[in-house]
Amino acid sequence: MKIRGSKLTACLVVLILLAGIISGCAALGGLGKKQENVQQTAESQKVPVEVATARVDAIQNEKEFSGVLKPINEAMVIPQIPGKVSKVHVKVGQQVKEGDVLIELEAGDVEQQIAQAQAAYEASKASVELSKKRLSELESQKSKMEAEISKIDKQIDDAQKALAQAKQAIEPEIARLEEMRQKGAITDEQFEEQKAKLEEQLKPLQDGLEKLVQQKAALEKSKLEIESAIKSMPYDSKTLDAQLNQAKTALDAAKGAADKLKLLSPIDGVVSSLSVQTGQMAAQASPPVTVIDMTALILDIRLSEFDVVKVQPGQKVDVYVDAAGSQPVEGVVEWVSPSTDPRSQAYGVRIKIDNSPGKLRPGMFARAGLVLDKKENAVVVPKRAIVRQGDKAYVFVIKGGSVERREVQVGMDDGERIEVISGLKSGEQVVVKGQAYLKEGQEVDIVKQES
Structure with a gap:
């Protein structure tokens, strides 16, 4: 009996020790899992953002002005004395040279x-x-x-x-x-x-x-x-x-x-209007023929006092004529009026456009992009990087794995990029998407880097 009792006691001791070992292992496993969950939670608090790098580049401020194209020269051919038309030598759209006979009048x-x-x-x-x-x-x-x-x-x-x-x-x-x-x-x-x-x-x-x-x-x-x-x-x-x-x-x-019975073309050009036929009267009150020079066209626009001071004769201009395609044609500022128009109180500016290819026509609607400000070496960032609060501007700058909210002074913008005058250096990275979820010192996860 004693021997059997001793064996039973030994078995109980072994079972107790095994239970302790199993319990300890379970406790250690739970602790490791909890530490892993804490680490995952910390990583999940990082805000995903897209960033771009501030760089030195040229930037310009361009404004668009519109108007209607006109011929560089227009000549209304008028008889010096009225008379009946004996012969018409031209038709609308015909090319003529200076001195060509357009119309003859009866004696x-x-x-x-x-x-x-x-x-x-x-x-x-x-x-x-x-x-x-x-x-x-x-x-x-x-x-x-x-x-x-x-x-x-x-x-x-x-x-x-x-x-x-x-x-x-x-x-x-x-x-x-x-x-x-x-x-x-x-x-x-x-x-x-x-x-x-x-x-x-x-x-x-x-x-x-x-x-x-x-x-x-x-x-x-x-x-x-x-x-x-x-x-x-x-x-x-x-x-x-x-x-x-x-x-x-x-x-x-x-x-x-x-x-004076022959009406001659005073310029090289194209017949744009013809209002008489053989047998009709050609009078001074209504020009029977008009000839226009289309080798160059002009676009007259009006500028405010703040814009006109930034425009100079000889300045090149991109002119867009939708009817002639999406590519701009080059124009040049021919003159800038020194005084305002009394009706509009604006300053007239004339742009001359070479039309030697002949694609453009008078009367077409045109838009001129005038560069009013330009800087060659400016620190620029995407315009989306700027966060405005009241009359102040801020950017979120990447510092290690977090961001620094920094006030900046901005200058001109071209619609997509903006100049940073102070507060940011070339080479620094700024957040361009995800700013709404950021605060000073916020850790971030850069998911996209714009070139």
């Missing part, structure tokens, strides 16, 4: 045409002389009005000084009366009566001043009426002279009508 009654031109000249001369006389009278009246206004201005100034001196002269007496009223030497009624008498002395001066002011207003009204009459005149002196010269030229042309 008709040359003497009658000369007489008509003479009558037109005399009528124009009379009209011009009458208009000049009327314009001279109005300008003389305006000068007189201006002199009268200047004279009355001096009178008003003298009257105002005299009134001021008169007021100053009675002020001590009014002050003395006021003192007597305060002491009871005179009544309020007596004070007001004496004061009114003193102020009554000023009335002639006041009335005189008021009359002068009224006279000035009447003169200024008359001046405005004269200026309005001058503006309503259909032409100024130079235009009237030009009108008379034109009539004289027409008369001289009529006298040499035999040599």
Whole structure:
């Protein structure tokens, strides 16, 4: 019995030891698994981001302006004397050279045409002389009005000084009366009566001043009426002279009508319009033929005062004409207006475009990309890297495995990239995607590096 009991006890001891060993191994296994889970959790807290490298590069600020293309030269061919068309030598779209015959007119009654031109000249001369006389009278009246206004201005100034001196002269007496009223030497009624008498002395001066002011207003009204009459005149002196010269030229042309029956092209170009046929009248009021030079086209655009100072004649411009394809054509700034247009208050800029291939046509809509600012060696990053908060700009810079939130000063941008003036160096990496989940010191996982 004892032997069997001892064996049973030994078995129990062995079983207990085995249970302890198994329990310890299980505990150690659980601890290892917990440490692995902690490590995985720490790694899962890294924010995935995309980054780009700040680099030194050229950057420019470009603005787009639009308009309609026009020919570099347009010549409206007008007969010097009206006449019936005997022959038409061209058609719309035809290329012509300077001196080519476009239209021939019938000889008709040359003497009658000369007489008509003479009558037109005399009528124009009379009209011009009458208009000049009327314009001279109005300008003389305006000068007189201006002199009268200047004279009355001096009178008003003298009257105002005299009134001021008169007021100053009675002020001590009014002050003395006021003192007597305060002491009871005179009544309020007596004070007001004496004061009114003193102020009554000023009335002639006041009335005189008021009359002068009224006279000035009447003169200024008359001046405005004269200026309005001058503006309503259909032409100024130079235009009237030009009108008379034109009539004289027409008369001289009529006298040499035999040599003026052929309408010649004044330029190399293309016939853009033809409004007459054989047997119809060719008149001066409506040009029968128009010839345009399409070897170069012009694009007139308007710029604000802030943009025009950044544009210079000779500057190259990319011009986009959608109707002619997606590729730009090169244009050159021909001139920049030194003053604003009175209607738009903008500055005119003309761009000249070479059209030797002949793909472009007048009337086509065009867009010009003008480079207004340019910097050759600027630190640039993708525009997406910038985070704005109020009036400040920030970037998240990669530092080891985390980010640093850094304030930067930015400059021009070209739509995709932006210049960083200060706060960032070339070669530093910035976050361009994922900023919304970042904060100072946040650990990140770079999933994409932009070139």
